[in-house]
Amino acid sequence: MIRIFRLLFFPLLIFSQEISIGNERLNKLNLGDLEYVSLGKVIKALNGSLWRAGNRVVCVVPDSGETAEKEMVFTLDSSWALVGGEMVRLTSPVIEQEGSILFPVLSLKEVFPQIKEEIKEVISVTSSVKRDTAFYFFEISPPGNFYLRQLSSLSYEVIISARFLLSDLPAKGIVREIKIDRGDDETRFIFYFKKPGQAKGTKREEGILFKFFPTQPRERNLLIVLDPGHGGKDPGAVGKLGTREKDLNLAIAKKLAQRLERAGYRVLLTREKDEFVSLKERVDFANKNKADIFISIHNNASRENPRAVGFETYFLAEGRTDLERAQALKENEVLKLEENSNPFLNDELSLILSDLAQTEFLKESEELACAIQDAADAYLGLANRGVKQAGFYVLRGALMPAVLVEGGFLTNRREEKLLRQEKTQEKIAEAIFRGVKNFLLSYEKKIAGER
Ligand SMILES: [Zn+2]
Structure with a gap:
């Protein structure tokens, strides 16, 4: 049986505490540095269905593909998911809290491509340095998300869900060089360090603040x-x-x-x-x-x-x-x-x-x-x-x-x-x-x- 679904694209707007998909407005939850949203509400906004089997969560949503629907299997406390038969790694695990299944906001676009995101843009970058520690504040409108990953002790990858039309960034403090890979709606940066270092990103009202600092000696033995x-x-x-x-x-x-x-x-x-x-x-x-x-x-x-x-x-x-x-x-x-x-x-x-x-x-x-x-x-x-x-x-x-x-x-x-x-x-x-x-x-x- 072939079911025909009307193809819908839902604009995704992320405000500081809310996400709207189509006409639905969903609250975002901050757990530590991570942002989550109720998976049930996302699926409902997309006119899909969801059920649970033990620690598995199975979702079916309308899709533009031949089968007209896409199946997804998530496992509680795991970052790995089966999406339309393919393994996908989410930015953080799917979790359950107070009976509600929570999904990482940063993975929404990858897993649910029918949600279209409003294009964001980096308006300005302010940088400063204190001893070896370098600070970069990205002003983004509307506020964007980021993804931070250590590539080695001497480099970090930073992905910002915003367009970047500014000129190159200055290297400061521990930062030796910054490479920029500009995409249509997201930008990938690689920060190279002069010596082993770490990075931290914090969302602020109007953007994201990144801090790059030298690694402290280990506190414990292996x-x-x-x-x-x-x-x-x-x-x-x-x-x-x-x-x-x-x-x-x-x-x-x-x-x-x-x-x-x-x-x-x-x-x-x-x-x-x-x-x-x-x-x-x-x-x-x-x-x-x-x-x-x-x-x-x-x-x-x-x-x-x-x-x-x-x-x-x-x-x-x-x-x-x-x-x-x-x-x-x-x-x-x-x-x-x-x-x-x-x-x-x-x-x-x-x-x-x-x-x-x-x-x-x-x-x-x-x-x-x-x-x-x-x-x-x-x-x-x-x-x-x-x-x-x-x-x-x-x-x-x-x-x-x-x-x-x-x-x-x-x-x-x-x-x-x-x-x-x-x-x-x-x-x-x-x-x-x-x-x-x-x-x-x-x-x-x-x-x-x-x-
Ligand atoms: Zn044996």
């Missing part, structure tokens, strides 16, 4: 979450001599923790003793504590090939080879033991969303995996099986660089004997420690500006 695999009713792999993977993983994790703490890092373990911890709890623990990196520690097994030996490091990505996929299946097997069998597991959208979370750190995760594997190769004396990628559940959804280390093979007699020795456990811990330290030398500089 936090590393170590995750000794398996535990409790889940022994992991078991060797011929009875060595249980769960005990070995914990022993190595504790030795690694000592080294990291001595080097000045903060360390937390997902389990300190022989107890069962679900895979989801492990990732949640790292996220909740805002870990800077996550290392899951395991040891290996191969029923098919008792000759298999060596050390390997994984980061999360779809496995490229059958072997990599088989490895993920093996370590994910514990999911069967988890009592409240994870509701996320069979939920494809959640998997996509959590994978995307880790995708942001894919490059860093791969670098961390390589650093650990290189250190192991140089120091450990176990066979080097290389860096691999696979879809380990325990790495999914980690909001930080995350890797999984497989120390050695419990199914190989010789290697099992080695792994039982405290000396070997110390060496594995030392190898991982060296890799982590090398990785953090460059990573620390990169994230220093983000705090």
